[in-house]
Amino acid sequence: MTKEAFDQHTLRLKLEGYTILPGLLTPEECATGRAELEARYPDRDRGAFEFLFNKARIFERVYQVDDLRRVIRHFIGQDAILSAVYGSVIQPGEGGRGLHADGAITGHNRAESMAPVDEGRRITSHPMGINVVFCFSDFTATNGATEIVPGSHRHEGLDIPQEAYQLARTAVAEEGSAIIFDINTWHGTTKNQTDTPRYATLSPWRRRWTKIEYDMAQMVKPEVLERAGEDGPLIFGLPAQVPYTERWQWDRDTGAPKPEWAHLKRP
Numbered sequence: 001m002t003k004e005a006f007d008q009h010t011l012r013l014k015l016e017g018y019t020i021l022p023g024l025l026t027p028e029e030c031a032t033g034r035a036e037l038e039a040r041y042p043d044r045d046r047g048a049f050e051f052l053f054n055k056a057r058i059f060e061r062v063y064q065v066d067d068l069r070r071v072i073r074h075f076i077g078q079d080a081i082l083s084a085v086y087g088s089v090i091q092p093g094e095g096g097r098g099l100h101a102d103g104a105i106t107g108h109n110r111a112e113s114m115a116p117v118d119e120g121r122r123i124t125s126h127p128m129g130i131n132v133v134f135c136f137s138d139f140t141a142t143n144g145a146t147e148i149v150p151g152s153h154r155h156e157g158l159d160i161p162q163e164a165y166q167l168a169r170t171a172v173a174e175e176g177s178a179i180i181f182d183i184n185t186w187h188g189t190t191k192n193q194t195d196t197p198r199y200a201t202l203s204p205w206r207r208r209w210t211k212i213e214y215d216m217a218q219m220v221k222p223e224v225l226e227r228a229g230e231d232g233p234l235i236f237g238l239p240a241q242v243p244y245t246e247r248w249q250w251d252r253d254t255g256a257p258k259p260e261w262a263h264l265k266r267p
């Protein structure tokens with residue numbers, strides 16, 4: 001990505017709460033991803049859409065794109081951690097009217113985690129996480145594309161006014177694009193009015209020092225971690241693991257007891 005393009009995308013994300021990076025996946029990669037999502041769809045309620053990087057090589061791509069990681073790290077730090085990778089398929093007739101902000105279950109937008117001193121204001125001064133929707137099919141005005149309310153990442157309250165729906169923009173994007181947004185930004189899916197499904201993956205990233213959605217360091221398969229290369233331990237948060245030994249016995253880089261305390265390692 002040129003410096004000019006990087007500056008434009010990061011400014012847009014800062015001001016509007018989202019941006020769209022085109023051309024990150026090839027048409028062949030998109031076709032492979034669609035076929036994998038299609039095959040897993042019937043078992044999605046039993047976890048078939050979770051931890052996709054462990055299940056098919058194509059989904060390792062969602063954290064292997066340098067330009068994308070560069071934008072994410074610009075907002076939430078060089079040690080940003082991948083928090084999950086899910087599938088998202090909107091079938092004909094599905095979608096619509098579901099505006100929400102992420103981080104309401106495990107993050108800073110969780111109502112129950114608000115302290116009285118917060119006076120109902122969520123954290124809007126700094127991005128706490130970035131979500132990425134990878135378009136494995138074209139996102140059109142009518143096929144259940146993601147919709148986004150520009151600027152809503154700066155809204156202080158946890159409420160979403162009804163008028164927000166009038167301000168929502170449909171994220172029209174070609175297959176292979178990624179829609180990147182601050183997790184504070186209100187978003188949802190539009191209704192799929194076509195007769196074919198819309199295919200995507202969701203890959204949220206969080207600050208290293210927040211609780212993430214899954215224990216990625218424990219879940220990632222060794223061979224998947226190996227293929228993630230030099231950045232793999234950072235992406236999957238190995239150094240961010242919480243010690244379960246005394247600190248002098250703990251190796252922060254590997255996220256495990258030091259070799260001389262290896263017998264304390266938990267399975």
Ligand SMILES: O=C(O)CCC(=O)C(=O)O
Binds near residue numbers: 133146189
């Ligand atoms: O699948 C989409 O387009 C939107 C996903 C979504 O709502 C989310 O990531 O929370």
